[in-house]
Amino acid sequence: MSTALAIExxxxxxxxxxxxxxxxxxxxxxxxxxxxxxxxxxAGKTTxxxxxxxxxxxxxxxARVLGHDVVAEADAVRGRVSLTGQLASVDDELTxxxxxxxxxxxxxxRTAQAKARADDLLDAFGLANAAGRLVKSxxxxxxxxxxxxxSIVVTPELLFLDEPTTGLDPRSRNQVWEIVRALAAQGTxxxxxxxxxxxxxxxxxxxxxxxxxxxxxxxxxxxxxxSVGQGTLHVRLLDPALRDDARQLLARALDAEVAxxxxxxxxxxxxxxxxxxxxAVAELxxxxxxxxxFSLAQPSLDEVFLALTGHPPDDEAEDDEExxx
Amino acid sequence: MSTGETTRxxxxxxxxxVALNDALLAGPRPPRPSAFAATAAFGWRGMLKIxxxxxxxxxxxxxPVLFLLMFTYLFGxxxxxxxxxxxxxxxxxxxxxxxxxxxxYSGVSLNTDVTKGIVDRFRSLPIWRPAPLVGAVLGDGVRxxxxxxxxxxxxxxxxxxxxxxxPGTVAAIALVVVFAFGLSWVFTAIGMVLRSxxxxxxxxxxxxxxxxxLSNVFVEPSTLPGWLEAFxxxxxxxxxxxxxxxLMQGDAAAGRxxxxxxxxxxxxxxxxxxxxxxxxxxx
Numbered sequence: 342m343s344t345a346l347a348i349e350x351x352x353x354x355x356x357x358x359x360x361x362x363x364x365x366x367x368x369x370x371x372x373x374x375x376x377x378x379x380x381x382x383x384a385g386k387t388t389x390x391x392x393x394x395x396x397x398x399x400x401x402x403x404a405r406v407l408g409h410d411v412v413a414e415a416d417a418v419r420g421r422v423s424l425t426g427q428l429a430s431v432d433d434e435l436t437x438x439x440x441x442x443x444x445x446x447x448x449x450x451r452t453a454q455a456k457a458r459a460d461d462l463l464d465a466f467g468l469a470n471a472a473g474r475l476v477k478s479x480x481x482x483x484x485x486x487x488x489x490x491x492s493i494v495v496t497p498e499l500l501f502l503d504e505p506t507t508g509l510d511p512r513s514r515n516q517v518w519e520i521v522r523a524l525a526a527q528g529t530x531x532x533x534x535x536x537x538x539x540x541x542x543x544x545x546x547x548x549x550x551x552x553x554x555x556x557x558x559x560x561x562x563x564x565x566x567x568s569v570g571q572g573t574l575h576v577r578l579l580d581p582a583l584r585d586d587a588r589q590l591l592a593r594a595l596d597a598e599v600a601x602x603x604x605x606x607x608x609x610x611x612x613x614x615x616x617x618x619x620x621a622v623a624e625l626x627x628x629x630x631x632x633x634x635f636s637l638a639q640p641s642l643d644e645v646f647l648a649l650t651g652h653p654p655d656d657e658a659e660d661d662e663e664x665x666x
Numbered sequence: 667m668s669t670g671e672t673t674r675x676x677x678x679x680x681x682x683x684v685a686l687n688d689a690l691l692a693g694p695r696p697p698r699p700s701a702f703a704a705t706a707a708f709g710w711r712g713m714l715k716i717x718x719x720x721x722x723x724x725x726x727x728x729x730p731v732l733f734l735l736m737f738t739y740l741f742g743x744x745x746x747x748x749x750x751x752x753x754x755x756x757x758x759x760x761x762x763x764x765x766x767x768x769x770x771y772s773g774v775s776l777n778t779d780v781t782k783g784i785v786d787r788f789r790s791l792p793i794w795r796p797a798p799l800v801g802a803v804l805g806d807g808v809r810x811x812x813x814x815x816x817x818x819x820x821x822x823x824x825x826x827x828x829x830x831x832x833p834g835t836v837a838a839i840a841l842v843v844v845f846a847f848g849l850s851w852v853f854t855a856i857g858m859v860l861r862s863x864x865x866x867x868x869x870x871x872x873x874x875x876x877x878x879x880l881s882n883v884f885v886e887p888s889t890l891p892g893w894l895e896a897f898x899x900x901x902x903x904x905x906x907x908x909x910x911x912x913l914m915q916g917d918a919a920a921g922r923x924x925x926x927x928x929x930x931x932x933x934x935x936x937x938x939x940x941x942x943x944x945x946x947x948x949x
Contacts, residue, residue, distance in 0.1 A: 419790055419792040420698070423790070424786060426787065428783025428786070432782075432784055434714075434718050434719050435715070435718065439711075447699060447793055447797075448696060449698050461688070461689045475718060491787065520686065523686050523687055524690060527687070527690050529690075
């Protein structure tokens with residue numbers, strides 16, 4: 342019964358009214374991997390994850406999770422996976438500790454065991470001092486950590502994480518990443534939905550990019566990034582009057598199309614490698630086109646999209662509603 | 667900002683990683699909880715909410731308390747000849763009113779769970795599927811009893827003396843609570859359909875007010891015009907209040923109690939499966 346794949350989905354489809362939220366998604370996720378599903382709001386990420394976590398029935402296609410069919414054997418799947426949804430699934434009107442005790446009891450621990458487990462988790466997630474406070478007084482990062490703690494009261498074989506860091510400050514984001522890495526190191530398979538290329542890049546072994554309910558690219562982070570180049574050079578000048586000179590110089594030096602940004606002093610240009618970018622910046626300085634600042638950014642999700650689809654991601658949030666966690 | 671996020675030293679961070687890795691090793695997975703254990707856990711959750719959010723209980727109880735005071739002292743003499751006679755008549759009705767208003771909050775809580783997303787967590791757990799609903803409704807039973815006790819205590823202070831004494835009063839409260847279990851499934855079904863907790867609250871109160879006023883809670887139906895009396899006579903709230911008065915006066919008729927229990931059972935039979943269905947299908 343044991344297969345090498347944790348998730349095996351073929352032709353998954355789900356429509357809401359006239360909207361095809363998921364329109365033929367295939368996924369093959371190896372056991373023990375961290376698999377990123379990358380896409381903008383409304384791409385169908387949340388719907389996909391909800392189908393795989395047995396919360397929604399697909400209209401078409403099929404999926405097996407840890408060897409069990411998500412429709413016919415939903416209960417077997419539920420016994421082995423955990424879901425951290427996009428809306429933090431915590432109870433505002435209970436304390437952090439009570440939230441975890443409740444989940445412990447619902448997973449089959451006796452009350453005393455559930456309390457001990459809750460205290461261990463609160464310690465490990467840096468929430469011990471807030472354990473007795475109502476969750477409605479928690480910050481976004483604390484809620485998220487409690488939510489993830491709730492997902493591992495019993496170590497799942499597979500964890501679904503739906504945009505775990507959307508709306509978090511960088512510090513809380515790093516803490517959540519740390520937890521995901523620790524889980525992966527213990528052998529838990531993680532399916533991570535995210536809007537951030539950076540997050541998928543940091544955590545995932547493989548990434549599927551989805552748009553309008555379809556997977557449009559799949560591969561390792563390195564493969565995906567190669568398809569869009571190394572990133573983008575952003576330059577700000579001291580004098581907006583010199584922008585056209587700078588544009589010509591950069592276009593020649595980097596052999597690429599230079600975009601003029603809304604800010605009258607700013608330009609950006611895609612670059613293939615960092616070395617050539619630094620030479621181009623030096624040339625700008627030598628030419629006396631005074632620089633206010635410059636930076637080399639990783640390709641953004643927008644750029645990945647542009648490269649893969651030829652259109653920027655449009656933000657028509659269908660099911661992946663933006664959440665202020 | 668919060669006590670859990672103070673600046674940390676590097677060695678403290680290493681300790682955290684160790685603690686984190688320890689915590690991830692949960693040990694063997696316990697066996698699945700029984701339907702009873704899962705339901706009990708949700709009942710416990712409901713009671714914690716009474717402790718943490720007592721405002722809801724106060725909100726639901728304050729209106730009946732005001733009604734009891736206002737009607738007794740303002741209208742009692744006019745309606746029944748004396749305030750003490752009217753209190754005898756009114757108190758069982760207000761007892762029912764108080765508990766029935768509390769029922770609305772069963773729907774409000776469920777709607778809050780759905781709109782906040784915690785239902786996803788519960789639905790992805792390998793538990794008896796109606797447990798969150800049944801546990802919540804049973805936990806709300808504690809609220810019903812508290813709401814009933816508040817009204818009875820206030821009545822005692824105001825001079826109410828039930829002829830049937832403690833056993834009759836306890837039986838009366840029990841009957842109201844049983845009927846409330848039935849009615850609460852109506853509000854949980856409403857809670858699954860409407861979009862916000864506030865909408866559930868408003869709809870629930872709007873539905874209850876006419877049922878309570880157009881009953882025998884405040885006045886003898888025989889004083890009403892015929893068409894209104896006809897409605898009052900078929901209103902289940904009237905049946906409940908009549909049975910409660912009987913129990914408190916010590917001349918309970920089995921047929922009247924059976925009617926109330928039958929109505930409660932009918933509400934459960936229709937609205938409990940409906941709520942469970944809506945809950946399962948919730949996307």
